[in-house]
Amino acid sequence: QSVLTQPPSASGTPGQGVTISCSGSSLNIAYNYVYWYQKVPGTAPKLLIYRSNQRPSGVPDRFSGSKSGTSASLAISGLRSEDEADYYCAVWDDSLSGAVFGGGTQLTVL
Amino acid sequence: QVRLVESGGDVVQPGRSLTLSCTVSGFNFDDYAVHWVRLAPGKGLEWVALISYDGTDKYYAGSVKGRFTISRDRFGNTAYLQMQSLRPEDTALYYCAKADGSGSGYGMDAWGQGTTVTVSS
Numbered sequence: 001q002s003v004l005t006q007p008p009s010a011s012g013t014p015g016q017g018v019t020i021s022c023s024g025s026s027l028n029i030a031y032n033y034v035y036w037y038q039k040v041p042g043t044a045p046k047l048l049i050y051r052s053n054q055r056p057s058g059v060p061d062r063f064s065g066s067k068s069g070t071s072a073s074l075a076i077s078g079l080r081s082e083d084e085a086d087y088y089c090a091v092w093d094d095s096l097s098g099a100v101f102g103g104g105t106q107l108t109v110l
Numbered sequence: 111q112v113r114l115v116e117s118g119g120d121v122v123q124p125g126r127s128l129t130l131s132c133t134v135s136g137f138n139f140d141d142y143a144v145h146w147v148r149l150a151p152g153k154g155l156e157w158v159a160l161i162s163y164d165g166t167d168k169y170y171a172g173s174v175k176g177r178f179t180i181s182r183d184r185f186g187n188t189a190y191l192q193m194q195s196l197r198p199e200d201t202a203l204y205y206c207a208k209a210d211g212s213g214s215g216y217g218m219d220a221w222g223q224g225t226t227v228t229v230s231s
Contacts, residue, residue: 044224045221051210086154091217101147101155101156
């Protein structure tokens, strides 16, 4: 049972938008940076969003991150078939003195 | 170009030890912390350990504390994960990752391809 809660699954059709949530607490999300990763089977995780809302160069602007209070969200607009993957949020937890990952959200593009 | 290459993964018996290495290039190793993260079969990503940029601060997940030791060698641009008293539940693909900053509070912004550890009798 992770300290960060993500929905286990999400879906959308090509062209649609989808939002994946990550719920935490005042010990992690509220006062620390949130990171989002895309994980395709057989490949290394890929950074999508860093420091809660910053996008690395090379990541399409269809991906955006936000944070409010003890929750964070990853929004994906204009869904494409290649977006089908597992998505994870991660943050430092001050109580655990360690990083924590959400349980992951499997995104299906119908 | 930032690059991290893990090595040292193997098949080992429960209770044995193993050391993983992570050799980096493409960035100033002395400026950034390094994480180890693992992915067990059928499970999600699990953070394992972090070492600060200068090696003075080390943090561990509760599941490995007291059994795993993280370290770094600035001259070899290499980070290590020494694993002792291995258990079957330590079976996973182990990734090293460059941190987004010098110490705690920063996530991973570049990853290696991983090295596989299998603990089985």
